[in-house]
Amino acid sequence: MSRLTDMRRLAVACSALAILLAACGETPPDRVVQHLSMKLSDSSTNFGISLVDRLLAEPGAGNVFVSPLSASLMLSMAASAASGDTQAAMLETLGLDPSVDPSGEARQTIERLAQSDDGAQLELAQAVWVKQGLPLSQSYVAKLRNDYRAQMANLDFRSPGAPGVVNRWVDGATHHKITDLVDSFDPSVVGYLVNATYFHALWRIEFDSRDPGQFHTFAGTTVRVPMMRRHENVTEVSTPDYVAALLPYKGGRFSAVVVLPRQTLSPADFSKFLTSATWRQVLGYMHGATGSSLGAPCKYWDTGVPNVWTHCDGSLEMPKVKLDYMKDLTQTLIAMGMPMQAPVPAFCGECALTQVVQKTYLEIDEKGTTAAAATGGAVVTALVTPIVVDR
Incomplete structure (x- = not known):
């Protein structure tokens, strides 16, 4: 089960989710080409990641959420x-x-x-x-x-x-x-x-409420925050560098993607981790796991890449977020x-x-x-x- 319990990793999730909500929907790649040129899709990703990276690299940067x-x-x-x-x-x-x-x-x-x-x-x-x-x-x-x-x-x-x-x-x-x-x-x-x-x-499948759990802040202290958990139907991609979870919304046009690096990263380090190539790789694996449309049911899928696998019934525990x-x-x-x-x-x-x-x-x-x-x-x-x- 993936757990988001470190503030330094939560910053990663919020930044990645910000890009997704701004630029990514459920439309399969062939329809993206038909309705909106792929160059526009790529430009949205490149501009968004460049913007987030520069903001995270600024002195004193914490959680960043931009559109x-x-x-x-x-x-x-x-x-x-x-x-x-x-x-x-x-x-x-x-x-x-x-x-x-x-x-x-x-x-x-x-x-x-x-x-x-x-x-x-x-x-x-x-x-x-x-x-x-x-x-x-x-x-x-x-x-x-x-x-x-x-x-x-x-x-x-x-x-x-x-x-x-x-x-x-x-x-x-x-x-x-x-x-x-x-x-x-x-x-x-x-x-x-x-x-x-x-x-x-609304989520296609709702989370369950959890008792407040331990959460680690940037300052190294521990606080208790409200948590939530999904036990099933979480499409998960695992690589040596990160684990990513796909969370579809009702209606099938949009999903949230949470990217969690394997190592705890500072905001500045995350700005080096999250590149356009990494983001496209994440979405590519997700498309492969769902048959091209991110809104489709997950299927077990061989990525063909050593040490990279997908799992259709993963679990995710994370804090509720309001910022x-x-x-x-x-x-x-x-x-x-x-x-x-x-x-x-x-x-x-x-x-x-x-x-x-x-x-x-x-x-x-x-x-x-x-x-x-x-x-x-x-x-x-x-x-x-x-x-x-x-x-």
Whole structure:
């Protein structure tokens, strides 16, 4: 039985689950190619893992829970307002081909993920607020409304009530899981782009409640936390480096994947462990164990790799999880190659994207998973600094 009882390993699970909820569904590989190009699937994985790795490598990093999907959709809206080398650099950071139309890729993503499902609820919402009179390109406005399905409204960003307007929209779009995304707006802000993502799904087979168990913290202390256990129907892949568990949700479109390294790793070490190749390997083994669709019943399967095996009736014991996370992603994205303070002329001639923040929520219990994310990006215009003769 796999047990998640070490805080340093729980950070691993939360990070891996964050990527899964953001980028992976139950669609078999052949249908992924049909509905959404595989390059987009790979780009989501690459961008998400790169983002998580950089956050985990930062000094003092603990549990990290980010939504690459939410960040990607917001940044895609910004990239659609850029052009030339700026747009190419933004798309490359997102893992997309610079020759690809970002709004077209986003439309396919939204259409695919918005499909109805009796067992899971996934909602994607975009909104754009602009200063009254800002000369947005009409073709850009059409992309926002038609491809991104964005709601658009004017907003006086210098008004004390402006942050509340954005926060109330985010609160509603995330079913009250994300509040206070914005504290205030800089006087130079003339536009604000937001994606809000909400996910709620019930396990295909519920966990059983357990008495509180021992849990080891980063500081080396031991605490007692509520635990839960599944005794059967856990698809498990075991390798010399890690053990991974597949936990399908009702409806068959989505699953959670928990990856547990064999060795206890610090967040910084985990950032080196979790690579795109490792993640693709995990999903490849899972697809092999379930006959390509992660929602299909598990079957005993010979991986053909020494010391790697799958088990269909594994058990998993882990803590219940409830956490909030907020991060200014600006410097992290810059380090990944995202151009900031570069022109986005579809907004206005002197406009630029300058700050990106994300706030997330995650709750995992015996019945299922609830996750939410909101990513906001500020667009500013150059301010003319007055000359003051004071000396």
